[in-house]
Amino acid sequence: MSESRSERIPAAERREQILDAAARVFGERGYAGTTTDQVAQAAGISQPYVVRMFGSKEKLFCELLLRARDSLETRLRAALARPEVKALDNQGLKRFLGRAYVDLVGEGDIVLPLAQGFLLGHDPVIGRYAREGFLDIYRLLRDEAGLSPEEVRDFLAGGMLLNTLLTLQMTGLYESDETARELLACAFGEKLDLVVAPTKAAP
Amino acid sequence: MSESRSERIPAAERREQILDAAARVFGERGYAGTTTDQVAQAAGISQPYVVRMFGSKEKLFCELLLRARDSLETRLRAALARPEVKALDNQGLKRFLGRAYVDLVGEGDIVLPLAQGFLLGHDPVIGRYAREGFLDIYRLLRDEAGLSPEEVRDFLAGGMLLNTLLTLQMTGLYESDETARELLACAFGEKLDLVVAPTKAAP
């Protein structure tokens, strides 16, 4: 049923598996709160292999940060390139990009490591990475989307709230707590079911 | 010059000292990223004493969460009780409360543990505390301040952005990075100098 030794798989592919697993675990438990062994178990391999593949826990996390930032930037640029956006004013554009962000969030745990990274300002290496990533997104929204600083601020603020609700696992209270339900509905809007009833596509 | 053994001080007072120190350290490094020894050093006492005083690291952190929530609620209620607020519409009220929040943030590191707690949704005990605290604030803003769910959402979103900029230590880039300067100015507004040039009052 379960094999104690993993199938032999090309390194590049295994690397992606580990990154996926790591994004989930780090996204949920944070950098310091996650052990390399938890990542290994989530990826179905041994702990030393995780370390060997990325050199260190820190490097693995930085990799995650880069990946999350790239996904986000790619997604935002794709949204900006759509024809509908021509017809939108900045207010409408902000909403449109906001929906694109929620879509990305709902698709998996790619962005939560970013949210966790934002708490690591004190760390000499990860902190620098995280600040750079944050400012990159800021500039993208300002220069490529053409939003004013205030509009960018409001967009980012909304994103931070969504991140917080997710890492708080407020979504778990949706059924049982009326206040939570109201807040979640208001924050996620029409995209609510992406986070309260995460659809696992059939394989 | 420095005494290796601390002065003998009443427990209640020592308790406050430890809580202050712990708020700083936990606020900066997060729950898992902080050791009880770091707290002890910040408070100028021995590590076992910290544990003994609060029973465990977890209980100490929960205490911090409660304290931060109380401070925040007290501050918001005080703001709501001021005479000027009568003349404000909801938009103005939101801004007024926002300034009250920044004041509290600028006064010390009382609220950052809250921000760190919001990342601990996965933890069975701390997660519950943090969610409850978050919903408490939500209800206060909705029921006592009379804001609509959307207005509360926007207020909270703004707060989450401020928290993020703080824990990211973006303020450290104020001098050197133009983008960071623009973003910080936009996010903190007139209260900017509370966070970029923290004034330590002379004793």
Added chain:
DNA sequence: GTCTATAAGTGGATAGAC
């Protein structure tokens, strides 16, 4: 490409002296 074994270090908590 992947594992087992393990070294080396760290951290929370307890016991007991003063």
Added chain:
DNA sequence: GTCTATCCACTTATAGAC
């Protein structure tokens, strides 16, 4: 009220076999 000493569990990382 506060410390020193210390235990034990856990964690990252390395070595080396297969």
